Amino acid sequence: KAGVTQTPRYLIKTRGQQVTLSCSPISGHRSVSWYQQTPGQGLQFLFEYFSETQRNKGNFPGRFSGRQFSNSRSEMNVSTLELGDSALYLCASRLDNDYGYTFGSGTRLTVV
Amino acid sequence: AQSVTQLDSQVPVFEEAPVELRCNYSSSVSVYLFWYVQYPNQGLQLLLKYLSGSTLVKSINGFEAEFNKSQTSFHLRKPSVHISDTAEYFCAVSSPTGGYQKVTFGTGTKLQVIP
Numbered sequence: 001k002a003g004v005t006q007t008p009r010y011l012i013k014t015r016g017q018q019v020t021l022s023c024s025p026i027s028g029h030r031s032v033s034w035y036q037q038t039p040g041q042g043l044q045f046l047f048e049y050f051s052e053t054q055r056n057k058g059n060f061p062g063r064f065s066g067r068q069f070s071n072s073r074s075e076m077n078v079s080t081l082e083l084g085d086s087a088l089y090l091c092a093s094r095l096d097n098d099y100g101y102t103f104g105s106g107t108r109l110t111v112v
Numbered sequence: 113a114q115s116v117t118q119l120d121s122q123v124p125v126f127e128e129a130p131v132e133l134r135c136n137y138s139s140s141v142s143v144y145l146f147w148y149v150q151y152p153n154q155g156l157q158l159l160l161k162y163l164s165g166s167t168l169v170k171s172i173n174g175f176e177a178e179f180n181k182s183q184t185s186f187h188l189r190k191p192s193v194h195i196s197d198t199a200e201y202f203c204a205v206s207s208p209t210g211g212y213q214k215v216t217f218g219t220g221t222k223l224q225v226i227p
Binding site for chain 1: 144148153156158161163202209210215219220
């Protein structure tokens with residue numbers, strides 16, 4: 001079956017702009033989580049969605065937001081981009097009764 | 113609150129030598145434990161997991177990890193590494209929180225296999 005698909009793979013944005021990243025989970029997976037990965041901070045949890053509801057959120061400013069649709073696809077949005085938002089953004093899905101994640105390949109965001 | 117500690121940020125090892133990547137966790141409740149591997153420019157892949165039962169779990173590519181409850185550890189081992197094992201390895205712990213499983217990742221250990 002198809003894996004977790006993230007689009008786009010690469011993105012270059014200018015400071016102050018906003019960006020939307022997309023994630024299509026494995027079919028049947030209702031839980032979708034987002035992580036930010038940087039060399040300095042490592043993997044940092046952004047949020048998790050389950051059945052269109054956000055059930056956990058990390059310590060990120062309100063500029064970071066997300067949502068999940070009825071087909072479990074998820075989007076995350078970052079407004080007023082800052083240079084420090086440059087990172088690899090990873091999406092992961094899992095079955096609610098299976099505790100391992102399947103990760104997508106990520107979206108590499110560069111803010112200039 | 114739960115936490116995961118991977119003390120070694122980088123581990124260099126010669127090809128065909130054994131390796132151990134250390135992982136310690138802290139949690140006040142029962143946990144599930146995972147190891148993930150990340151190759152350059154890719155997402156993380158689940159390597160192996162411990163949910164219950166036998167404390168020794170194995171992956172298909174020769175890695176194994178042992179859950180030690182008394183030492184709160186879940187170290188990853190391989191008796192003989194290959195160049196292709198060069199990657200970053202993440203330990204993760206999952207425990208029930210508010211009706212669902214909350215996952216916490218360690219900071220990762222970069223395994224560098226030297227020819």
